[in-house]
């Protein structure tokens with residue numbers, strides 16, 4: 280039987296988030312149900328709630344950095360059992376048959392992947408998917424991740440999006456020991472990018488607009504900090520980077536960052552899903568430089584990243600909040616004032632709704 284579940288969501292782009300009831304499907308043969316304990320707050324949640332990318336369908340219940348304990352499994356589920364600590368990221372379904380899915384890149388499913396929120400729900404006709412700002416969720420077993428038990432539960436939540444979104448390009452472009460790697464933007468994604476690039480043995484440079492974050496950047500694993508607004512400092516680093524990961528969440532000037540790349544080097548965009556300011560073709564032609572993009576990562580790669588984090592004791596640096604403070608948290612993320620990922624303690628949703 281479908282169940283009514285407590286959630287927090289927005290009913291329009293202008294609305295703040297507030298309590299609401301949503302429906303979760305009954306647990307099918309291939310499904311896992313979990314009680315959500317923690318959910319991270321990604322800047323994509325804000326873009327979607329505020330319809331900044333277009334295509335938001337209301338109500339929007341965001342949240343795709345989900346940690347929880349299994350409460351029920353379907354008859355075909357062999358890998359998970361009641362009580363297991365599990366995670367759900369940005370994907371909850373895909374066709375599983377196309378070449379992209381077969382190659383473990385479900386995010387690029389040719390039939391269209393089902394994202395954790397604001398996607399058409401294949402199981403509940405006429406409804407869209409609702410994310411992790413809720414007390415429970417039912418997910419196909421192929422999209423449930425195992426969480427290493429040695430890691431702090433709340434601080435693990437951001438790995439499900441901020442973690443995989445930075446891990447995947449660092450691995451795909453083969454970042455290795457000794458490479459000079461720039462991470463642009465010290466927010467949720469950026470701080471994970473710094474940790475991973477450091478763990479892979481790179482020489483890590485935090486490229487930030489916020490001088491006040493310099494000490495934190497070094498503690499997180501940056502070897503140097505480059506203030507992007509300082510032209511003299513930018514000139515010193517010209518032509519010296521093997522790889523740059525750009526997490527800036529909005530359209531921006533690319534030329535200053537392109538000029539930092541070595542010949543044949545790549546800058547990967549993960550942030551700005553919107554028009555960028557025009558950049559000069561000469562900046563990439565001279566030096567055969569590349570600009571690329573990357574979208575989260577597949578399920579297999581996400582599990583590999585989680586296992587790596589378990590072995591190397593890597594988690595996110597978080598500010599744990601009660602759900603009633605979510606709207607204030609959104610304003611702080613937009614103001615680039617998060618240290619370095621908000622995570623919602625979902626126990627606060629239960630107590631809030633019983634008031």
Ligand code: NAP
Pocket residue numbers: 320321322323324326440441444463464465466467468469486487488489492526527528529531548549550551552573574575612613615616617619
């Ligand atoms: P976030 O926590 O807000 O961090 C973004 C950081 O970028 C800010 O803290 C700030 O760092 C810097 N920044 C902000 N505005 C800037 C500007 N105008 N110019 C230069 N730097 C600026 O956001 P997030 O959660 O890490 O997400 C980053 C972006 O990635 C969002 O757009 C999100 O939607 C997107 N995203 C993409 C994927 C994917 O699969 N491709 C997955 C998840 C998220 P400093 O103070 O250090 O400058």
Ligand code: ZN
Pocket residue numbers: 321322323324343440441
């Ligand atoms: Zn995200």
